[in-house]
Amino acid sequence: MKIKSNLSRAAVLILTIIFLITAVTFEIFELSSLPAQFFGTLLGVVITAIITVLLLQGQTKSEESRERNLMVFEKKQEVFFHFLTQLNTILQKEKLTLHLSHDKTLEREVHSLQDLLFEFGFLQMHTSSETFNQILVCVGNLMDESKKIKHIEEKTEHDFEVYYKVLATDFFAIVSLLKLELYNAAPESIDKKQLDRIIRLSF
Template identity: 90%
Template sequence: MKLKPNFSRGAVLVLTIIFLITAVTFEIFELSSLPAQFFGTLLGVVITAIITVLLLQGQTKSEESRERNLMVFEKKQEIFFHFLTQLNTILQKEELTLHLSHDKTLEREVNSLQDLLFEFGFLQMHTSTETFDRILVCVGNLMEESKKIKQIENKKEQDFELYYQVLATDFFAIVSLLKLELYQTAPTAIDKNQLDRIIRLSF
């Protein structure tokens, strides 16, 4: 195993010497100018090697940066989608109180609010301060309207229509904010008239 590298090096050295002797013998190179040509060639090899190393280092850093950005993008997608799903689940809960009642356990009652707070933590890690604050406002609006509609005993179509209009407005505002964070593109405007029409037709 060790003989092969040594043999290769020896063969390269012997061939180099034979090449130099042949070049001088047949006057391809003049003996007096051979050292200058040798060092010139060696300098060119060294410069080429340095440039190659610098290019490879730059390419490696670029690939590492691209892979890291891809991983962050995929993680953001996962967290944003999970947040929207969790928000939907929480809005459908009857109560998010921290007080125990007779027919509920502590785990069932606190878990939804606790999950929401943790989702906020994950969200804050992957969004700007401005975006996060605006999302908090929208979530506050959604939870306030959700609480209002649940407290109305004899709900009318107008109550539901108002609730779903607020729900649609703030939910799509959150989606637009997350889209901006994720894809760095300006949020597209939602046709509110068509959205209100769909809500009215649902009753």
């Protein structure tokens, strides 16, 4: 192995010498300018190599950043969609238990207050503090209105209409906040008149 390596080096050296002799003999290069041309070429090779390395490093970092951003986006999407689904579950429950339930079948199924706090924890990891605080306000409004409607013994259409208007307003506010976090798109106002009309026609 060592002999082959030495032979390769010797071959390269011999070919280089032959090239230089040929270049001088046939006046491809002038002997006086040969060192300058040699060092100029060598410098060009070194600069080219450095630029190539820097470009490759930049490309690698760019690809790593793109992959990381994609993974973060997908995780945010998963957390946000799951939170909205669980929010619907929370609002439909009569009440949340104070402790963990032994009847849970899903790892992140919301049964207790502790489950709800963990859901908020997942959400906070992927949102800004401002967005998270606004979502807390909206969820508080929804839970408050849900509690009110559940405690009314003889519910009227007006009670349900008020409840669903609050539900629609705060739920879509949460969706807009999550949309802003996920897609960095400015929230667009929904047509509340049409939404209220749909709610009224549902009774």
